Amino acid sequence: MAHAQGQQHPIGVYLKIWGLLFILSTASYLVDYFHFQGYLRWTLIVVFMLLKAGLIVAVFMHMVWERLALLYAILVPPLLLMVLLGIGALEADYTFETRGIFFGAKAAAPAQHK
Amino acid sequence: MTRPAMTTSGEALPLPEGLQGIVADWSSDQRAFKNVPWGKAMMWIFLLSDTFIFSSFLIAYMTVRMSTTEPWPNPSEVFALTLWGKEIPLILIAIMTFVLISSSGTMAMAVKYGYEKNRKMTFVLLLITAALGAAFVGMQAFEWTKLIEEGVRPWSNPMGAAQFGAAFFMITGFHGTHVSIGVIFLIIVAIKVIRGDLDHERPGFMTGRKGNYEIVETMGLYWHFVDLVWVFIFAFFYLW
Numbered sequence: 001m002a003h004a005q006g007q008q009h010p011i012g013v014y015l016k017i018w019g020l021l022f023i024l025s026t027a028s029y030l031v032d033y034f035h036f037q038g039y040l041r042w043t044l045i046v047v048f049m050l051l052k053a054g055l056i057v058a059v060f061m062h063m064v065w066e067r068l069a070l071l072y073a074i075l076v077p078p079l080l081l082m083v084l085l086g087i088g089a090l091e092a093d094y095t096f097e098t099r100g101i102f103f104g105a106k107a108a109a110p111a112q113h114k
Numbered sequence: 115m116t117r118p119a120m121t122t123s124g125e126a127l128p129l130p131e132g133l134q135g136i137v138a139d140w141s142s143d144q145r146a147f148k149n150v151p152w153g154k155a156m157m158w159i160f161l162l163s164d165t166f167i168f169s170s171f172l173i174a175y176m177t178v179r180m181s182t183t184e185p186w187p188n189p190s191e192v193f194a195l196t197l198w199g200k201e202i203p204l205i206l207i208a209i210m211t212f213v214l215i216s217s218s219g220t221m222a223m224a225v226k227y228g229y230e231k232n233r234k235m236t237f238v239l240l241l242i243t244a245a246l247g248a249a250f251v252g253m254q255a256f257e258w259t260k261l262i263e264e265g266v267r268p269w270s271n272p273m274g275a276a277q278f279g280a281a282f283f284m285i286t287g288f289h290g291t292h293v294s295i296g297v298i299f300l301i302i303v304a305i306k307v308i309r310g311d312l313d314h315e316r317p318g319f320m321t322g323r324k325g326n327y328e329i330v331e332t333m334g335l336y337w338h339f340v341d342l343v344w345v346f347i348f349a350f351f352y353l354w
Contacts, residue, residue: 007331008229018219025215029208032190032353042354049349053342060222060338062331068132069139070147074158081169088173092180099183 007062017059024052151328154335161339164292168343171285172350178277187273189352193257207352210253211344214293217246218341221334228330233307236330240304243337247297254290258283285347292340303333 028048031041058064063071129148130138140146147155179186190203197205224239261282265272268280306312306325315324 007225009226011223011226014219014222014226018215018222021215021218022212025208025211028349028353029204029211032204045349045353049345052345056218056338056342056345060218061335066150067129067139067148068136070150070155070158072136073146074162077162078165078169081166081173084170084173085176088177089180092177095181096183099181103183
């Protein structure tokens with residue numbers, strides 16, 4: 001638990017997390033190096049990313065030793081971004097299809113004039 | 115008149131844990147964040163707002179990448195370097211990632227030695243962190259130079275979708291600015307540590323409050339956050 005003197009933890013904890021972050025970074029680099037594609041690639045990237053982010057926030061930023069009042073105040077609000085993510089994805093799909101219809105026709109038009 | 119009870123702060127009484135603890139902390143008088151110095155709570159709230167800024171950039175990037183009809187430039191090839199006569203994909207970005215993670219490790223240890231009031235170790239570790247951060251910015255400058263020479267602009271590029279340049283310069287530029295500011299503050303904190311400002315509780319600039327080693331942890335939070343943002347940029351911009 002957090003104590004009055006501040007966050008004091010054995011150095012081994014930091015070194016272990018450091019090592020894990022190195023391993024996870026290497027793993028995510030290898031995903032690109034070995035040219036994994038499609039859902040396998042995306043799943044691996046997201047899993048390694050979330051593990052790294054979790055370790056940094058939990059240990060390096062001491063979140064596991066903080067009181068829940070602070071933890072929830074900081075970690076819950078970003079979940080709202082999921083709404084923006086959803087809106088962005090919907091809008092992007094719509095734009096993509098609209099471009100397909102209009103620019104697709106425009107690109108085909110000069111060919112007909114030849 | 116009876117004298118008021120001498121319970122001056124929340125720490126004097128045992129604090130409830132779990133869900134009850136959250137309700138008790140938030141409904142209590144004066145302070146919601148117990149056991150946390152005010153500077154740290156404020157840094158967390160700043161980082162929360164920064165999370166929204168970076169997330170907005172990344173979501174904007176997702177939107178333009180999904181909506182473009184032209185092929186997106188392959189980051190694996192764009193950021194490849196030829197080393198020892200061999201083309202290695204994304205190698206510069208990988209090195210930058212390791213450099214930034216290492217700086218996070220030294221920062222975490224600096225915080226630990228700070229609370230132990232080990233002035234010299236804290237100073238050295240803070241300087242190593244700053245040096246690694248500066249190295250990161252240097253590599254980013256190299257990367258920008260390389261891409262600009264190859265003709266990448268915010269409005270066009272020779273490899274594919276025009277939006278690539280805008281997203282790249284905006285996201286990495288904003289992150290690089292954060293790293294640069296972090297390096298400057300790391301050096302300031304390191305000087306305060308070695309001069310003994312924190313041991314002698316000298317107030318910092320723009321404040322009358324006594325200096326103490328909590329500022330090293332607050333600095334650390336900012337620095338780890340910069341590393342954290344890079345984790346997401348690395349995954350979504352460079353690897354996707």
